[in-house]
Amino acid sequence: MNWGWIGSNAGLIGTRVLEHVGLSVPPIILGFLLSIPLGYAASRSKAARSVLLTLGNIAYTIPSLALLVLVPIIVGASILNPANVVIGLTVYAVALMVRASADAFSSVPRDVAGSATAVGFSPAQRFIAVELPLAGPVLLAGVRVVSVSTVSLVSVGALIGVDNLGSFFLDAFQRSFFTEAMVGIVAVLFVAAVFDVIITTVGRVLMPWNRRPSASRRTSRVLTA
Amino acid sequence: MIEFRDVTKRFPDGTLAVDDFSLVIPSRQITVLVGSSGSGKTTLMRMINRMVDATSGAVEIDGVNVSTIEPVKLRRSIGYVMQNSGLLPHRRVVDNIATVPILNGTPKAQARERALQLMDTVGLDRSLAERYPAQLSGGQQQRVGVARGLAMDPNILLMDEPFSAVDPIVRDELQQEVLRLQAELARTIVFVSHDIDEAFLLGDQVVVLERGGHIVQKGAPVDILANPATEFVATFIGADRGRRRLVVSDTARPESGDDRVLVDSGGYPVGLISARDGQLAIGSPTPKSRSVSNKTDQAGDA
Numbered sequence: 001m002n003w004g005w006i007g008s009n010a011g012l013i014g015t016r017v018l019e020h021v022g023l024s025v026p027p028i029i030l031g032f033l034l035s036i037p038l039g040y041a042a043s044r045s046k047a048a049r050s051v052l053l054t055l056g057n058i059a060y061t062i063p064s065l066a067l068l069v070l071v072p073i074i075v076g077a078s079i080l081n082p083a084n085v086v087i088g089l090t091v092y093a094v095a096l097m098v099r100a101s102a103d104a105f106s107s108v109p110r111d112v113a114g115s116a117t118a119v120g121f122s123p124a125q126r127f128i129a130v131e132l133p134l135a136g137p138v139l140l141a142g143v144r145v146v147s148v149s150t151v152s153l154v155s156v157g158a159l160i161g162v163d164n165l166g167s168f169f170l171d172a173f174q175r176s177f178f179t180e181a182m183v184g185i186v187a188v189l190f191v192a193a194v195f196d197v198i199i200t201t202v203g204r205v206l207m208p209w210n211r212r213p214s215a216s217r218r219t220s221r222v223l224t225a
Numbered sequence: 226m227i228e229f230r231d232v233t234k235r236f237p238d239g240t241l242a243v244d245d246f247s248l249v250i251p252s253r254q255i256t257v258l259v260g261s262s263g264s265g266k267t268t269l270m271r272m273i274n275r276m277v278d279a280t281s282g283a284v285e286i287d288g289v290n291v292s293t294i295e296p297v298k299l300r301r302s303i304g305y306v307m308q309n310s311g312l313l314p315h316r317r318v319v320d321n322i323a324t325v326p327i328l329n330g331t332p333k334a335q336a337r338e339r340a341l342q343l344m345d346t347v348g349l350d351r352s353l354a355e356r357y358p359a360q361l362s363g364g365q366q367q368r369v370g371v372a373r374g375l376a377m378d379p380n381i382l383l384m385d386e387p388f389s390a391v392d393p394i395v396r397d398e399l400q401q402e403v404l405r406l407q408a409e410l411a412r413t414i415v416f417v418s419h420d421i422d423e424a425f426l427l428g429d430q431v432v433v434l435e436r437g438g439h440i441v442q443k444g445a446p447v448d449i450l451a452n453p454a455t456e457f458v459a460t461f462i463g464a465d466r467g468r469r470r471l472v473v474s475d476t477a478r479p480e481s482g483d484d485r486v487l488v489d490s491g492g493y494p495v496g497l498i499s500a501r502d503g504q505l506a507i508g509s510p511t512p513k514s515r516s517v518s519n520k521t522d523q524a525g526d527a
């Protein structure tokens with residue numbers, strides 16, 4: 001390890017981390033949002049489910065490099081435009097997330113949804129206030145997978161000239177420079193871990209009922225003791 | 226008053242769940258629909274709040290055909306309590322009770338305050354208000370379900386086997402609670418059960434159903450017990466097995482006191498009867514008083 005390189009390139013490492021984060025966040029959020037209506041549709045009808053999941057599987061098997069090269073051709077953007085990476089990775093994110101989302105909505109207990117209808121929730125209210133939150137835990141698990149997958153796939157963007165932590169791998173490979181590759185790997189893992197912590201924390205805050213009841217009972221017992 | 230007129234329900238898959246059903250459900254009384262599994266009880270009940278729409282015939286509430294009322298509005302005006310409470314697992318107890326009033330535009334603080342009062346009404350300690358349903362016992366969950374059903378102060382309360390998933394002691398308690406509430410609130414309650422004892426205990430009117438929602442017999446519990454209309458009813462209420470035919474036991478006597486033991490024709494002890502000075506008690510108990518606990522007496526009939 002060449003620690004000196006790390007010290008003298010701290011600024012560059014910081015920039016690459018920010019670039020990497022900037023490229024990762026939009027596909028994760030877009031993939032999540034787009035998968036919701038698709039997953040909901042897939043949970044409502046068997047036909048929709050098989051069509052959407054098949055499309056998802058096919059999309060996911062397109063090699064990432066090929067996808068990133070294809071996107072600018074299809075959308076007509078310049079090949080160096082970072083939007084290509086965002087669009088390409090959003091395709092993967094949706095492809096991965098649609099199955100989780102379909103499972104999430106299928107996991108909502110039927111009698112709970114039915115009783116919400118019976119006491120007078122309109123379909124829209126039921127979706128927002130009952131089905132979406134109850135699908136939350138499975139959606140959350142899906143987003144965690146998508147997050148890790150996206151953070152690692154962003155690196156491929158370096159191959160088509162969009163800078164991010166992957167640029168370190170490329171450079172390290174061309175120069176046979178071990179330290180730079182290690183820095184890239186550690187930084188990618190770090191970004192992925194931070195994302196995961198943020199996602200699980202958001203999940204805990206948004207879904208307080210989902211904490212293990214036994215755990216919360218234990219805390220309350222401790223508090224009252 | 227709720228009236229079913231020549232109501233038929235055929236599901237899309239062809240199942241004829243209810244076949245030409247007619248019934249008047251009087252206001253401010255408890256009507257119990259009782260029958261074995263698949264006899265159409267739930268389907269009938271769900272036609273009242275349009276969770277199911279009749280294929281033909283009419284369901285009317287106070288003379289208004291429910292099919293002319295917008296379903297969401299209709300459902301918010303009718304209390305609904307179901308087996309396994311149907312509570313929203315992600316909402317705290319107090320918010321579960323306040324759900325429908327809030328949907329209807331009641332300010333949140335006011336709805337929660339009312340929810341706390343309802344917890345008192347159904348005998349739930351207010352300290353449970355901030356818990357999630359999963360942190361309550363089954364019996365407590367059902368009480369929350371009843372409180373939620375009462376939240377809009379509905380004239381009509383639909384209860385679909387609300388107590389069938391709780392243990393017998395808690396079920397007994399909850400049944401008494403319903404009688405106490407009804408003495409106080411006097412709502413039109415439609416109660417579905419497959420337990421004839423529960424039906425006899427709660428029902429002002431008991432409707433015994435067979436497959437297809439065919440009414441085999443309807444009337445006050447006392448009449449059904451005295452004159453089972455068919456073999457089926459006799460079997461259903463246990464008359465055929467002698468479970469309902471009681472005699473004063475000669476052999477089993479309590480050690481002290483004036484009470485005598487009643488046994489059914491199988492010889493099983495089922496209760497005690499007063500026999501002061503050797504004279505058997507004779508009387509005509511007011512309906513329900515036999516089963517109403519002290520709590521009810523306190524609540525009074527005012």
Ligand SMILES: Nc1ncnc2c1ncn2[C@@H]1O[C@H](COP(=O)(O)OP(=O)(O)OP(=O)(O)O)[C@@H](O)[C@H]1O
Nearest residue numbers: 236238240242261262263264265266267268269419
């Ligand atoms: N959505 C549905 N689609 C098709 N058939 C249905 C549907 N709901 C109920 N049925 C059928 O209608 C009949 C009556 O069902 P219902 O649920 O009303 O019976 P129930 O008396 O409430 O029975 P249980 O005591 O088991 O609750 C049954 O044969 C049932 O299979």
Ligand SMILES: [Mg+2]
Nearest residue numbers: 266267268385
């Ligand atoms: Mg039923």
